[in-house]
Amino acid sequence: MIAADRYPHEFQPGAQPLSDTSSKLAYLRPHTPESIDLGQRLLHAGLVTELQLAAALRHFQKARHLQLGEILVSQGAIAPQTVDFFVRQLPVLERERPLLTIGQILTAAGLLSKRQVKAILNYQRRHPDQRFGEIAIAFGWVKLQPLTYLLTRLYPKCCTAVRSPHPSVGNGIKRFIDILGAAIGLSLTVAALIPVAIAIRLNSKGPIFYSQIRYGLRGKPFRIWKFRSMVAWADRQQHLVENEAEGQFFKQANDARITRVGRFLRRTSLDEFPQFWNVLMGDMSLVGTRPPTPNEVQNYGDWHWQRLDVKPGLTGEWQANGRSNIKSFDDVVRLDLAYQARWSIVYDLKLIWKTIYVVLACKGAC
Secondary structure (H helix, E strand, C coil), X not given: CHHHHHCCXXXXXXXXXXXXXXXXXXXXXXXXXXXXXXXHHHHHCCCCCHHHHHHHHHHHHHXXXXXXXXXXXXXXXXXXXXXXXXXXXXXXXXXCXXXXXXXXXXXXXXXXCHHHHHHHHHHHHHCCCXXXXXXXXXXXXXXXXXXXXXXXXXXXHHHHHCCCCCCCCCCHHHHHHHHHHHHHHHHHHHXXXXXXXXXXXXXXXXXXXXXXXXXXXXXXXEEEEEECCECCCHHHHHHHCCCCCECCCCCCCCCCCECHHHHHHHHHCHHHCCHHHXXXXXXXXXXXXXXXXXXXXXXXXXXXXXXXXXXXXXXXXXXXXXXXXXXXXXXXHHHHHHHHHHXXXXXXXXXXXXXXXXXXXXXXXX
């Protein structure tokens, strides 16, 4: 499962046990540069404040027989187990990819107790769409900064799921535009529903709507809706069709599975109209990235995950600036990341108007 790959949430068989920290203050005694490096690590992880670190360093200069970790512990700034983890275990785990789960890492670092890990795992079994780190943060047991620091270093593919959200995610104006656009779009969908449904059923047997699991913001799965443009059970025949695209997504301009009515729906983008419901529900936005399928996500490289830092959209850089003319997945990701860098409300509105023009002009549609 993708969630397990990105957020290993169960104790894996054969996972390497972490050393016992019963001797809490038996740290390695590094030289001054290593001590300062420890302070920087703890500061970047958000486990000590600048004032606490400054006070400990002043003490360190006066009492060279003590180590920085010992001083921070004696001042009550941090737990002994956490210092022990950062001094002895984290450098080793960074060099050798750990056979450890996030629960084990956080327990070893003194950020979670075994009882808390068990509670998170029990909650996660009831809510499999929730990530381990997200649950720990929601319960108030772990802060975002130390979790991000550890995951970025030890599980690079996980980091997109815990990074600070993109500014577009919590923007109230963008959400208002989404709701307004979704209301207008759903009105058009209802108006077109009967003739489109009749055309689909007369052209081929099968359901009117097509649904599929896609991955959205931070890799959260959701069910996307479209008007069916292919023959029924087309997913089972995908292995029979040659993929024209390069990379982690599928594209075939002359796909034989597309029905005659389906080609018209795709050319006019009418097949996408039911996704206004996904926009209204908050799973998607009017403007964002193309929502990937589970098969696509399984083959993501580390940098590909960054495209999931924003909500998927009905349109975006890829749709407005190339649509089916773009065949390389890496090019799609570059456009998605360019959108994130350029994002603003005005830029969203420009992409919406540009998409309307592209659709009406039938440019790049398959």
